[in-house]
Amino acid sequence: MSCALPAFAASSAAEPAPPFAVLMELTHRCPLRCPYCSNPVALESASAELDTATWKRVLDEAADAGALQVHFSGGEPCVRKDLEELVAHATEIGLYSNLITSAVLLDQPLLERLQRAGLQHVQISLQDAEATGADRVGGFKGGHVKKLEVARAVVRQGMALTINAVLHRHNIDRVNDVIDLAMDLGAGRIEIANVQYYGWALANRAALMPSREQLLAMDAAVRARLPELAGRIVVDYVVPDYYARRPKSCMGGWARRFINITPRGRVLPCHAAETIPGMTFETVHDRSLSDIWRDGPAFARYRGTDWMPEPCQSCDHKEEDWGGCRCQALALAGSADAADPVCELSPAHAEVAVLRDRDAAALGTEWTYRGL
């Protein structure tokens, strides 16, 4: 999440400020098979998914906890037959609904029903600017064309459209085309994201990592266009971690903005948190979201700054980036308790460049599609 959100109130250990949004991964099922999917490598099965009544209760609890928005995501949330019912429930209790989708299961009638249920915003992922590459990455023939159709229908119906473009070795050179496409579709916003190496993406890093030259060309192209794009399309652009000198504030800080709920109802501070060993996660069957948010062990563990080691503890940026991403610290420094090694002040920073350059040079590496 790269949106700039205000902090509502100073949070204390006893009573943290309420969450901004709940991310509900309704399912891990998805017709696409992106090799950079952020879902865990061990996908949860359809039979384990929460039922409609439980998701509604979770929505109620999210509103009680103070969340203002819900992100219906997945997997592909549209595989759930009760999506419309859940959106309607969210609307009824005053939550703002976002749909994070691959769009291949959407059509105009369903979009209209979702809009009537109160859906405000549809975020559609594009795998590339052109169909051949896009369908190859998504592993779904005809997907790209379908996405464009749905995107136009979203705009025609007057809903907000965001295009989410995830860049990697195979499409990064077409960043300008992706921006043009988003403008042509009438998107209000584009997320120019670079693959984040968790879950499937971590396993496929050597097949996806762009080279330094590619990265610099992309970065220059985007920056050159930002002035002309201002006022026409909102651009959320984040420099890819492995080429950055400072980490991002992951999820706006651990347990500060978001609650993530997996298809079977595990309550996580971030969608990749399950990769961290030794964490205890509660489920929606254990306690209310308010209780879990306030003092659940997984939420409390890295909230705020008390947990921080050096160099973060004495760093001026610690309340800006919150020490970066815990899952990335685990993947790259071997410990989720460390500073994110993307930070140039981290003792493990040099290692990031070594891994990156090794993987960027591994041209010809085939990716593994996500799958069961």
Added chain:
Amino acid sequence: MNAIAPNIAETDRLRLAPGVMLRNDRRRGQWMLMGPERLLVLDEMALAVVRACVGTEVADVAAGIDRLTVEYDAPRTEVAADVLEMLTDLRNKGYVVT
């Protein structure tokens, strides 16, 4: 389309962008613009500007500035400068559109 988008002018007519709504969050006691995966907390001044200058029932930005000039009993040129800057910022952040 390489030109920089012009700033909001008094002759513009503005509405909230698709998916954007003005909301009062009672729990936090704050007015906000709620939009796609984002929100903007409005202080008293920003709220007054949005109410005066944005929406289909507002003739144009100039009419909103006139109203604010009266309400705040301030020189119109100063009000106009502040309001246009704020509206341009809101437009660039995607909360309002022409």
